[in-house]
Amino acid sequence: MTVDAPAPPTRRAVVPQHRRTIARRGSVFLSRHPRLRLSLLLSAPLFWLGLVYVAALAALLITALWTVDSFTGQISQTWTLDNIVAVLTGSLYQTVTLRTVGVALLVTIIDIVIALPIAFYMAKVASPGAQRILVIAILMPLWASYLVKAYAWRSVLSQGGIFEWLVSPFGGHSPGYGLPATIITLSYLWLPYVILPIYAGLERVPDSLLEASGDLGGGTWATLRLVVLPMIWPAIIAGSIFSFSLSLGDYITVNIVGGANQMLGNLVYTNVGAANNLPLAAAIALIPILIIFAYLAAVRRTGALNNL
Amino acid sequence: MRLSRPARGLLAAITAVVLALIYLPLLVVFVNSFSTSQNLTWPPPGFTLEWWAKAFQSDGALDAVLTSLQVALASTAVALVLGTLISLGLQRFEFFGRDAISLLVILPIALPGIVTGIALNNAFRTGLGVQLSILTLIIAHATFCIVTVFNNVIARLRRLGTSLEDASSDLGAGIWTTFRLVTFPQLRSALFAGGLLAFALSFDEIIVTTFTAGSSVKTLPLWILDNLFRPHQAPVVNVIAVVLVLVSIIPIYFAQRIAGAEKVVR
Structure with a gap:
């Protein structure tokens, strides 16, 4: 019996030389x-x-450290702290700053409170098909122009608008134009920006962790508080950055539904435009800049900035 | 944790109510686009197709849509390139100042638009002495669009790890080949998602736009702002908003499909 011995390798397979191109x-x-x-x-x-x-x-x-020549209307480069002092001490600026921060905080809180159950439903309860449809349903309003949506709220909240039409049988009234209307409209506008990061955060929480918590005797609330919340905290903060900072600088919504109320953005806008005082506008702009920096510095440790 | 039946039902009910609230103003816009009333009275007194006909004949509106498309496409393209570069740099390397750079990317979106707007306006006009134009507008938009691409790509890179790239270079592929055949295909859907957000952000931006567009440049939001309070134009604006929402279903649907397909593979 002969066995065909394999032919001894005569040559190793040659690794082709790389062409030495540039x-x-x-x-x-x-x-x-x-x-x-x-x-x-x-x-x-x-x-x-x-x-x-x-x-x-x-x-x-x-x-902000320069001034405007009141005669020629040109910016003159003389160094002065007048604008900063005016903004820090002026009661108008203090009132408007407090109002703006208050509105931004309220909008942020409302959005988070609304976003949490929806995001949870989307990520953990809905079937995969429903999940996809829900994401589309949340994303689609983002494409309707910001202005059109703000204007739609103007029409919803107007006298004889759909809101009054809906609530008047129950003795309700439309809040009319003012700060409540501004808060409602801003919450509406930024809601998708808050839902989406929280939804993404919840998607990253494995179902197995929830089950483990349940198996170990954790009730629904305990699980939400001790397992889910710490894991999605960065995502919540990330969403809050959007709603907070977008509200902080807004001046168009408040023009459309805010009645005579002003926010910081309006003060900056009038000083750039009508008042032609860029240095003062820049000094006012320092307020939101400082607030945002403080906010970002405070939330940086949570890792929120990686979740935007 | 197992949610009880009532808890699930409650969550579903909340979701349904909020979705209804989200779509209520859009429904008003939709209905008003067919309403014979020009000052948004409710319920609408009559039905007309006049505004839909006018919208498709309005040169101003169509020009504005084209301008917005150009600006959004150009700034998305810039943001895609810069955002990818910066996320590769920050994710694949460890160096001093990394946090500062990621903060720098986020800043243009975190600071209020009016601050970005007047800062850029001031820099273009008095700092550089250039006329505001469509180019300055694209530069401004690209600046705040970088962050959406950056976030999507860096999250993807973090999840991918480097093992496939290492394998590719162990097998003899150069940097370019590895990027072209290994890294890029895995980034594609993240780029699509980030690019879509960047596009939407630019397409709808009004505040920075007000300060950085030349006077001859009319983007769609600027045109809408001009026409929103004119009685004969407000219903036309409604028509355009309805069309935009309907058209947006297409890219969103594709983005979802790509994301969904990847989820199955993973």
């Missing part, structure tokens, strides 16, 4: 120099953000 050489060089790779990756975006954004912000802040 791309190949560049690739080799880059893989040996990670720092260079990093700087190439970051140079364009940092150039953009630094040049376009940071420089512009810095220039604006410097403008």
Whole structure:
């Protein structure tokens, strides 16, 4: 009996030599120099953000220290703290700041309270098919223009509008135009921006954890409070950044449904436009900038900034 | 934790009520686009197709839609490139100042639009001495659109890890090949989702736009703001809003399908 012995390997399979093209050489060089790779990756975006954004912000802040020549209406580059002092001490600015922050906080709280049950239903209760439809249903209103939606609320809340039509049989009244209407409209506008991050956060909570908590005797509330809430906290904060900061700078909604009320955005807007006082506008703009920075600094540790 | 039947029912009821509330104003917009009343009285006194006919003949509106499309496409393109670069840099490397850079990306969306708007307006006009135009508008929009791409891509990169890329380079692929054949295909749906959000953000932006668009540039939100309070135009604005919502179903549906398909594979 003979066995055909396999022919002894005469040649090893040849690994084809790489062609030494420029791309190949560049690739080799880059893989040996990670720092260079990093700087190439970051140079364009940092150039953009630094040049376009940071420089512009810095220039604006410097403008706050200048003044407007009341005669010519030109900005004169004399250094003064007058604008800052005026904004810090003026009672108008204090009132409006408090009002604006109050509105922004209320809007944020309302949105979170509404978003939590919906997001939970979408992520944990609804079937996969219903889930997809719900996400689409939440996303779609984002495409109707912001202005049209604000204007729709104007019509809903108007005298003889649908709101009054709905509640008048029960003796209710439309709140009319004013701060309540502003809060309702802003909550409405930013609600999808709060629902989506919380929904995404809940999706990342494995069902097995909820079951484990139940098996170990955790009731519904205990599980929500001790397991779910800590896990989705960053997502809630991320959503709150949207609703808080978008409300803080808004001046158009309050014009449409806010009656005669002003927010910080209105003060900035009138000083840029009608009053032609950019330095004062810049000084007022410092207020929301400082508030947002304080907010971001406070929430940075929660990891919320990775959940936007 | 097992939700009881009533608890599930309650959650479903809350969801239904809020969805109804979300769609109530949109329903009003829809109905008013057919209403014979021009000042939004409820219930509408009569039915007409006049506004729908007018909307499709309105040159101003159609031009504005085209301008908005151009601006949104261009700024989304810039944001896609810059956002991908920055998330690759921040996710694949460890270095001093990383947190500062991620804060820098978030800042344009976290700071109120009016601050971004007057800062850029001031920088363009007095700082650089350039005329406001469609280009300055695109630059401004791209700046705050970067963050949506960044967030989607960096979340994806974090989940992917580097093992596939390592395998690719162990098998002899260069940096470009690895990116083209391994990294990019896995990023594609994240790029689509981020790009879609960036597009929507730019398409609907009004505050920064007010301050950075040249006087001849009329985006759709600017056109709407001009016409919202004119009695003969307000119903036309309603028509356009309805059309936009209906058209938006298409990209959202595709984004969902891509996301859903990936979920099954995972």
